[in-house]
Amino acid sequence: MNNLKNLRGTVDLLPDQLIKWQNVEKILLEQLSRASIKEIRTPILEMTELFIRGIGEGTDVVSKEMYTFFDRGERSCTLRPEGTASVARALIQNGMSSNPLQKLWYMGPMFRYERPQSGRQRQFHQLGVEFIGYESVRSDVEIIALAWDLLGKLGIKELNLEINTLGDFNDRFNFQKSFLKWLEINKNSLDLDSQNRINKNPLRILDSKNIQTKKVLENAPKLFDFLSDQSLERYLILKDQLDFLKIPFVENFNLVRGLDYYTHTAFEITSGALGSQATVCGGGRYDNLIKQMGGPETPAIGFAIGLERLILLAGNKLEVGRQTDIYIVNKGLNAESLAMDLSRKLRNYDLLIELDLTGASFSKQYKKANKLKSKSIIVIGDDEASNKEFIIRLFNKDSLENQEETIAFEDSINLENWLNSNLFSKSNL
Numbered sequence: 001m002n003n004l005k006n007l008r009g010t011v012d013l014l015p016d017q018l019i020k021w022q023n024v025e026k027i028l029l030e031q032l033s034r035a036s037i038k039e040i041r042t043p044i045l046e047m048t049e050l051f052i053r054g055i056g057e058g059t060d061v062v063s064k065e066m067y068t069f070f071d072r073g074e075r076s077c078t079l080r081p082e083g084t085a086s087v088a089r090a091l092i093q094n095g096m097s098s099n100p101l102q103k104l105w106y107m108g109p110m111f112r113y114e115r116p117q118s119g120r121q122r123q124f125h126q127l128g129v130e131f132i133g134y135e136s137v138r139s140d141v142e143i144i145a146l147a148w149d150l151l152g153k154l155g156i157k158e159l160n161l162e163i164n165t166l167g168d169f170n171d172r173f174n175f176q177k178s179f180l181k182w183l184e185i186n187k188n189s190l191d192l193d194s195q196n197r198i199n200k201n202p203l204r205i206l207d208s209k210n211i212q213t214k215k216v217l218e219n220a221p222k223l224f225d226f227l228s229d230q231s232l233e234r235y236l237i238l239k240d241q242l243d244f245l246k247i248p249f250v251e252n253f254n255l256v257r258g259l260d261y262y263t264h265t266a267f268e269i270t271s272g273a274l275g276s277q278a279t280v281c282g283g284g285r286y287d288n289l290i291k292q293m294g295g296p297e298t299p300a301i302g303f304a305i306g307l308e309r310l311i312l313l314a315g316n317k318l319e320v321g322r323q324t325d326i327y328i329v330n331k332g333l334n335a336e337s338l339a340m341d342l343s344r345k346l347r348n349y350d351l352l353i354e355l356d357l358t359g360a361s362f363s364k365q366y367k368k369a370n371k372l373k374s375k376s377i378i379v380i381g382d383d384e385a386s387n388k389e390f391i392i393r394l395f396n397k398d399s400l401e402n403q404e405e406t407i408a409f410e411d412s413i414n415l416e417n418w419l420n421s422n423l424f425s426k427s428n429l
């Protein structure tokens with residue numbers, strides 16, 4: 001039993017760590033709701049075919065990183081490596097015609113068989129946002145601004161936004177023809193990884209981190225020079241509007257992203273504080289994906305934020321959990337029953353209640369209340385229980401005398417008066 005461990009690249013999130021996760025998620029979800037974005041939940045397990053067709057066979061994600069297996073019915077299944085393909089499938093399958101414009105978000109675990117390191121896991125979590133049916137450049141700007149502001153709301157500073165345009169299908173086709181010719185001639189000057197990509201996914205070579213390859217690529221044809229007038233105009237408007245919103249960005253013409261479905265706008269937000277796994281958010285436009293998967297022609301754009309990386313960046317203020325409002329010290333058979341009854345009643349007031357269930361001595365219970373920094377305590381001993389009453393007071397030495405009150409169990413009015421004057425802020429009254 002002792003050598004049972006979690007799988008490499010997966011982690012247990014323990015209660016103390018989860019305080020930060022929950023605080024971060026709360027802020028993110030509030031922002032998404034303010035932007036009128038609705039949640040969608042799709043299965044974690046999908047047909048393997050979905051990702052092969054959606055993400056592309058030549059990508060690293062599909063060719064090397066998927067958790068794929070046969071189920072008992074001999075169907076090839078895959079734990080989702082990302083959320084966009086699943087959202088596209090769900091929309092097609094559930095009929096998109098009644099609602100062609102949708103702003104959606106999802107959050108949950110994703111799975112990629114990569115080498116684990118700080119900020120890179122095999123089971124990780126993403127918050128994704130997808131704007132479906134939106135074609136205008138304004139939706140690109142809105143999506144980038146939303147990602148930027150979500151990170152800003154968490155107080156994360158010193159982020160870098162990199163943008164690029166991948167053009168439309170024709171622009172890419174024309175570029176690829178010329179790029180492939182150049183690659184044939186220069187093949188031997190590239191690193192091995194890049195050489196292997198020539199037939200599988202030549203565009204990804206642009207993204208190579210190999211210094212020698214990067215140098216050689218300086219003389220390669222540039223996708224930018226193959227953009228049609230419309231694609232170029234779209235890109236120029238995007239830049240103007242980002243300037244207008246004062247969202248700083250740098251252009252990175254080598255930013256191609258690791259998934260095949262992108263067209264036009266591609267972007268990433270990185271932070272130097274993350275080390276080698278610097279990208280906290282990645283996204284872009286995918287106008288062909290839904291059609292390619294059998295749906296109607298539907299432009300779309302989205303992004304996903306890696307939550308593990310986000311948690312690494314979010315400040316330690318978010319590690320603080322909600323303080324206990326009332327600790328109920330109780331001892332004795334009758335007192336314990338009454339305490340249980342009272343705690344259920346008190347939770348209806350949106351108070352954080354801690355009830356001792358161990359039967360520990362009064363002094364141990366006081367110590368626990370002190371450790372929890374409980375704002376107040378209720379005491380129920382044998383005497384109080386036989387009188388059907390309890391003592392309530394602030395758990396603060398200065399206010400010991402004057403704030404203490406004995407209240408009968410049935411006396412809700414007196415209890416509410418005490419709560420209003422001692423625990424609830426004026427705005428809650």
Ligand code: HAM
Pocket residue numbers: 081082083084112114119120121122124125126128129130258259279280281282283284285286301302303304305306307308309
């Ligand atoms: P992605 O760039 O593959 O895009 O992933 C988005 C983010 O997920 C990354 O920037 C990173 O923060 C996080 N991430 C990826 N792999 C790992 C890992 N192994 N461990 C920890 N974090 C990781 C997508 O997944 C697209 N679906 C984004 C998108 C949505 N594009 C359009 N709509």
